[in-house]
Amino acid sequence: MPSPELLYGVVPGVYIDETSPDTLAGTPYTGSSSDYATPAVLSATLDKLHLHEDQPSDEDLSPTILHKYAHMESFYAEPLLTDMWETFMNINGMSYPREKLERMLTRVLDKTIERYQFQLTKTWGGKDTEIALLVPDAGRKDTEIALLVQDAGRKDTEIALLVQDAGRHGRKISDLQSKHEKEIECLQKQLIEDRGRASSLEIETAVLKERTVHLDKASNHHLNEAIYWRNAFITNNAVANSIAGGSITRAACWLAEEVVIGTTPHMDPHYALSPQRATQLIQDIGRSLNNSNSKESHLYPVVHESLVRYLDAEDVKSFNTANSRYLRGEGPDISLCQGRATQPHEALIHGVIEVKRVGESVTSPQHLGQVKDYLLNLAVAQQGRPNFWGFLTNMNENILIVVEQKTHRGISQRQITKYVSMSWPAMFHYIRHITKQQEWVPPKLRFHQSLGNLEQLLSSSSKWQVGQFSSPDAIKASTRFSSMVVKVSSVRHTHYHIQELKVLRHLFKVGSQAVAPDSVSQLVWDPARDGGEEEYFFGEADGEEKRIQFGITPPGRPLNLGDFNTWDDFSTALDSIVNGLEWLHRTAGVVHRDIRPENVVLHGQTAVIIDFDCAFFLPSTYHAPIIGQTQLTTYGGGLICIPTRVLDMAINSIDQGEDGHIEDMLYTPEPQDDLCSFVLLVQQLLYPIHFSRFPLGLIRERRAKVSLAKSLLGLVTEANAKSHVNSARKPGKGLEWKPV
Secondary structure, eight states, X not given: OOOGGGGTTTSTTOOOOSSOTTEETTEEOOSOGGGSOOXXXXXXXXXXXXXXXXXXXXXXXXXXXXHHTTTGXXXXXXXXXXXXXXXXXXXXXXXXXXXXXHHHHHHHHHHHHHHHHHHHHHHHHHHHHHHHHHHHHHHHHHHHHHHHHHHHHHHHHHHHHHHHHHHHHHHXXXXXXXXXXXXXXXXXXXXHHHHHHHHHHHHHHHXXXXXXXXXXXXXXXXXXXXXXXXXXXXXXXXXXXHHTTOSSOHHXXXXXXXXXXXXXXXXXXXXXXXXXXXXXXXXXHHHHHHHSOSOGGGTHHHHHHHHHHHOOOTTEEEEEOTTOOTBTTBOOSEEEEETTXXXXXXXXXXXXXXXXXXXXXXXXXXXXXXXXXXXXXXXXXXXXXXXXXXXXXXXXXXXXXXXXXXXETTEEEEEEEEEOOBOHXXXXXXXXXXXXXXXXXXXXXXXXXXXXXXXXXXXXOSSEEEEEEEOOHHHHHHHXXXXXXXXXXXXXXXXXXXXXXXXXXXXXXXXXXXXXXXXXXXXXXXXXXXGOXXXXXXXXXXXXXXXXXXXXXXXXXXXXXXXXXXXXXXXXXXXXXXXXXXXXXXXXXXXXXXXXXXXXXXXXXXXXXXXXXXXXXXXXXXXXXXXXXXXXEXXXXXXXXXXXXXXXXXXXXXXXXXOOOGGGOEEOOOHHHHHHHHHHHHHHHHOGGGTTTSOOSBXXXXXXXXXXXXXXXXXXXXXXXXXXXXXXXXXXXXXXXXXX
């Protein structure tokens, strides 16, 4: 009898109870066991009916069930029932009633349909839940897709714009490349032209170099003139005080030029200190430092006394000048002067030493610039000297600084050199050596040796050296002045030097008959006159070049408005000038021609007229005791003293297309020229700011024109109206007195 398991696949979902073979899908079967078909026949029959296919799984119900079981009614169709009945009836030759088989299959199919309906309901319920959950997510995905589509649209738009912009830039690049190629072509052409011009410029440069050599020589001459008159201007104490310290900081002064660093300067071994004295020098300075405090002012005497004791140079004298202002309103701590000096003067200085506290930096630009500033001031004061030196010390380090004039290819250039620190013996060795070198010493004093020591050097220029000396006993007895002022020519004599001595001799001769007022300087020392009335030169017996030199009295100080306490004092001084001019004009027959503040000094409260190198002898028509001949001359005084008619002639010359050089204008000097200058002198003293823009020096440059003279014409014309001697007296009457 076949096993019940063989009927599992007859109909989908058929269940055969293993313990009750009489039951098929839960329904009792009344037939005998022989009703069961054999396995082979049943298997072949089922293959024919295709009813034993594998039961579909729960995961794959949807497509299979819809395909085979969605229309179960078709199972009741007559052909199917007929086939099944025939099949079962033919099993083992047995036949069953049709109605029973139909009922049996109907129950099987009902159970099967019921089971699959339950499974479909369960399966599709889960799917509906999944679908319900997927719908919102699908909505979000749709929204994201829509946004991505919009963003993609914007990106497409941007890409399109970038493509357009790239096209425009491509065109610009193409245009720039074309333009650049054209510019390169033009530059290449210009380069060829420039090379041609460069060749021409090389030729012109060679010519200019030659001219530069000549111009440099001329410019040095002009610079010397300008510096001289600048020095003359700043001798006024009020002006010197106002410009003390310079217009820039000392640090800026040091950093303004390139500085060469030196190791050891050249020194002749002959001038070195002996080992014994070098040791004593170091010991003395060490003891002095131990006995003094750290104040800078206590170190000045230490350095000064060491120089006095160990320098051993008869032509060098040390001065402690920390509290003086002799150098353009400044005072180096230690000044080394010429041996004949009795007090320091800028024209007599060999070199300077600036002292700082022990341990203080000697490499700061501020301190180095201070020494450089001193040396540059010395260069202004000592014309003709090319090289200058100074030391900066903190007692442990001694720094040497030099300013030299170097000539390269005919062009003079200044070089600043700073040497490394040297010992005290080496420092003294250098000073002893350098003060013997001609290019490193101040201009030689030309005063006669018989005058003795110089009390004070009043001025030193390319024209004159002026110093104050003690008067010889004979002069003291006759003049009551203990000192006299000596002038000696600095260079080979010119007509200015001879003219001044000639005029002074004339005034001395006239004064012996008609006493000159105290406001006219007097000749008291004239050594050249021993050689005859026409001899003007005097020198040493050893063959030294003879020079013009003479002494006058009284000595005085520069004319400053601040020296007068009241209007009466000032008025008295002005009256003395007018008295002196009147005596010069009416008695001596001389026109001074250069009346200005620089040529008037104060002795007590008396103004004294000096400097007669531009003076001119008047003809006899002015009742002078000297018989002269009317003659024309050219002007040679200060610019502020130019007569009105000379200005007119020069201006007319310029208007006519000529050069109009002031020194080419021929004229006859007259007394009113001095009175006119006197009025300008008073105005300059009272209102100096109006005259500060006009140079006060002599007109020496041949090519100097007078275009600026037109600005002076108004002042001179006004002064000329007051040039009568009576109207010149009391020129400040009615003005409120405000002493400066």
